Amino acid sequence: MTQTVLITGANGGVGRLMRTRLAREGRVLRLLDVVRPEDPAEGEAVEIIEASVTDEAAMRAACEGAEAVIHLGGISVEAPWDGILSANIDGTRVVLEAARDAGVARVVLASSNHAAGFYDLDEAPEGGLPADAFPRPDTYYGVSKVAMEALGSLFHDRYGIDVTALRIGSCFEKPWDRRSLWTWMSPDDCARLLEACLATPGPGFRVVWGISRNTRRWWSLAEGEAIGYHPQDDSEIYAAEVPQEPAERLAGGKFCSTPLGEHM
């Protein structure tokens, strides 16, 4: 049987990194973005949808026949409130309602470390900050991720949909500064984490940190391990390449001091 996985925001940085990594025999990736993703290469089991996650009819159609949704679409940095409210908060509601209406059993939400950016790095608990640490958003963007997690919890409790919200650190090819040495999630580990989210039996509602097995990590890996996520990469191999700026005091880094609502 074919497994169809809808990925929103598939034309973004993470979506493009995942496109080949999540390809599997017997799986179709349905790639949705407001900016049209590239057409399928020869033999690639991919469907393309150009639509906004705020478009209820388009999202209902996109969820038809999907086994799971990986919701990456939205604004990924600080920005004016209206845009954040529409794309990130209302967009997540529309995605979850469409998934429920179509009978999609499982949704993975791209939350962010910026839902909890105001934690003080000097107060590292043993084993790292738990993934369900109470939100301390550092921006309107961070607030939208707290709302995303709340919507995921609501749709699990009301309708029984399995929802895993990933508080992603920094998912890029390589770490590039001192902070990203502890926040990094390698693209291969991101694919491992998403596969764990798709495969783990009956996850219910969970929050999990999206990071690699970084020597300098400050967030817990326990919640990921509980769903079968065993990261294999460590940013430390890039440590010598990264500029040695002064250490940050707050987990959200420069998001904690960026003016609220201003485009980054």
Ligand SMILES: NC(=O)c1ccc[n+]([C@@H]2O[C@H](COP(=O)([O-])OP(=O)(O)OC[C@H]3O[C@@H](n4cnc5c(N)ncnc54)[C@H](O)[C@@H]3O)[C@@H](O)[C@H]2O)c1
């Ligand atoms: N990359 C990271 O390290 C990181 C860290 C924390 C959280 N996240 C979250 O993961 C997700 C993916 O991140 P990314 O780095 O790929 O971001 P990105 O900005 O590169 O990609 C986001 C994608 O969403 C699309 N999009 C925006 N509004 C949309 C809408 N209304 N409807 C449909 N698509 C829309 C954009 O066109 C873009 O292709 C985002 O939700 C982001 O907040 C990413």
